Amino acid sequence: MTVDADRLRKLIEAMAQSIFAHADELTALDQAIGDGDHGLNMKRGFEAILRDVDPAAAPLPDTLKSIGMTLVMSVGGASGPLFGTLFMTLGKELPPAPSRDDVVRAGEAAIAAIKARGKSEVGQKTMLDVLRPALDAFAASEDVVQAANQAAEATVPMKAMRGRASFLGERSIGHMDPGARSSALLIAAATDTLGRS
Amino acid sequence: MKKLINTPETVLAESLDGFAAAHADIVTLAEDRKFVRRAKLTPGKVALVSGGGSGHEPLHAGFVGYGMLDAACPGQVFTSPTPDQMLAAAQAVDGGAGILFIVKNYEGDTMNFDMAAEMAGGEVMTVLTNDDVAVESSTYTTGRRGVAGTLIVEKIVGAAAENNVDLAGLKALGDRVNSRTRSMGVALTSCTVPEAGAPTFQISDDEMEMGVGIHGEPGRRRVKLASADAIANEMVAAITDDLADKGDALLLVNGFGGTPLMELYLMYNSARADLEKRGFKVQRSLVGNYVTSLEMAGCSITVSLMDEETLGLWDAPVHTPAFRMNM
Numbered sequence: 001m002t003v004d005a006d007r008l009r010k011l012i013e014a015m016a017q018s019i020f021a022h023a024d025e026l027t028a029l030d031q032a033i034g035d036g037d038h039g040l041n042m043k044r045g046f047e048a049i050l051r052d053v054d055p056a057a058a059p060l061p062d063t064l065k066s067i068g069m070t071l072v073m074s075v076g077g078a079s080g081p082l083f084g085t086l087f088m089t090l091g092k093e094l095p096p097a098p099s100r101d102d103v104v105r106a107g108e109a110a111i112a113a114i115k116a117r118g119k120s121e122v123g124q125k126t127m128l129d130v131l132r133p134a135l136d137a138f139a140a141s142e143d144v145v146q147a148a149n150q151a152a153e154a155t156v157p158m159k160a161m162r163g164r165a166s167f168l169g170e171r172s173i174g175h176m177d178p179g180a181r182s183s184a185l186l187i188a189a190a191t192d193t194l195g196r197s
Numbered sequence: 198m199k200k201l202i203n204t205p206e207t208v209l210a211e212s213l214d215g216f217a218a219a220h221a222d223i224v225t226l227a228e229d230r231k232f233v234r235r236a237k238l239t240p241g242k243v244a245l246v247s248g249g250g251s252g253h254e255p256l257h258a259g260f261v262g263y264g265m266l267d268a269a270c271p272g273q274v275f276t277s278p279t280p281d282q283m284l285a286a287a288q289a290v291d292g293g294a295g296i297l298f299i300v301k302n303y304e305g306d307t308m309n310f311d312m313a314a315e316m317a318g319g320e321v322m323t324v325l326t327n328d329d330v331a332v333e334s335s336t337y338t339t340g341r342r343g344v345a346g347t348l349i350v351e352k353i354v355g356a357a358a359e360n361n362v363d364l365a366g367l368k369a370l371g372d373r374v375n376s377r378t379r380s381m382g383v384a385l386t387s388c389t390v391p392e393a394g395a396p397t398f399q400i401s402d403d404e405m406e407m408g409v410g411i412h413g414e415p416g417r418r419r420v421k422l423a424s425a426d427a428i429a430n431e432m433v434a435a436i437t438d439d440l441a442d443k444g445d446a447l448l449l450v451n452g453f454g455g456t457p458l459m460e461l462y463l464m465y466n467s468a469r470a471d472l473e474k475r476g477f478k479v480q481r482s483l484v485g486n487y488v489t490s491l492e493m494a495g496c497s498i499t500v501s502l503m504d505e506e507t508l509g510l511w512d513a514p515v516h517t518p519a520f521r522m523n524m
Contacts, residue, residue, distance in 0.1 A: 027393060031393070031395075031397060031398075034414070035275045035276075035390075035397065035412040035413065035414055036275075036390055036393050036397050036413075037273070037274070037275060037276055037390060037392070037393065040273075040392050040393070041273070041276055044273075072279060072280060072309075072312065073279045073280070073281045074279065075276075075279070076250075076272045076273055076276040076277045076278055076279050076305065076309065077250075077272070077273075077276040077277050077305035077309075078277070078303075078304040078305040078308055079305075080277075080279060080305075080308075080309065081280075081305075081308035081309055081311075081312055082308070117308055117311075118304065118308065162304065162339055163304050163339060164303065164304075164339075164410075164412070164414050166339050167332055167339075167342070167410060167414055167415065167416070168414075168415055171415065
């Protein structure tokens, strides 16, 4: 699949608009089990991307890398390094015109990199709990968006074991993980722009 | 939300500008407000760089100056700063003897400082502070948080750096001080992040959050408000039960921003009596608002076991915006 500058611009636009539209919701989720700034931080990151990343200037891999680097340098907190690592790894692993297999391979690499950066595993109530099932659904040609949304819902009964939510222990149960929700939003925005295949 | 601000978006920038102007004899604010550094650097010594989310003032920028930090990176409120800030700070204050990062143990901070250390290459070491005993089951969490004890690590390691102790020596000293320091906090009210506009948590007039962190994040449990003596007793017990040793100690009673000094000294009085009953000798003391959580009411108690060396380093001259002794 070729992703030209126009598609890339639409991809960035769609992800940013989805984050902006849901910023208050993400912040509210974070107030329940974190420190109440996830929506604000992600919004700041995507504002920086809209301002600083020019999709016409570079092919897909380089644009993904600069999206990642912009998130790392503008978001801060844990979300900056983690979402930054996601996009930087995808940029490093994907060829300019990726096949389906390329996407699966790059997705695996990104999940491994996020695990290493966050010293975390699937099942600890984090963004990994959405990325893992979403990638599995993509590899199996199933509905990625549905898988991501269901996976985000599935973090509600989980007990947090990483990040500030982990300090809540049992009290983290009953709330959706904010990073899982934003991951599902980004996956939905990307799927809408790039198609489901 | 009722705050002395212009707009929520500009709170940090305007506050940093004011801080830098008020203390221009000691500190300089870097371009794009990436970091605060000493106005006058000492070449040849290891440079101490810290940083973290804002909202904990005076930590960390208030401790930049002779005898403590060389630079501090302010993040957004309660959000870790970014690796480019740390990298720029390290490069600006590098005196040729290496860089020591002092990092509070939160995933955001450790990940961003890790990335900065990877990008910096060269001689960078990190001391991670994790003095908060309120986090009980560290196997199932991110681990204990770095809270007010961080100030003690920054002071003692900062003094040793002025004595030209090398990077590995400072790292070992910082780890040792951290390992002999414990803190526990209690909150009576929540705090409001300016950009969020609403309190981080809800708490009734007759409740307190025991074991609270410094971002208004919850601690051990929500309980009914008790007397100062009972609160101090629970906190001191949690701290001393966790320390392997007793003996000479530094006692820090730290306000979270919304509690008057009158109450902090009352808590100090209670904690000190309790500590001495348990066989500790309070050799040094500090009472005040040093590691805050915006306008949260409440305080933390920190006990740090001291020896001849660390007592000497604690007493060494220091001249920073928020902490000045013997010079």
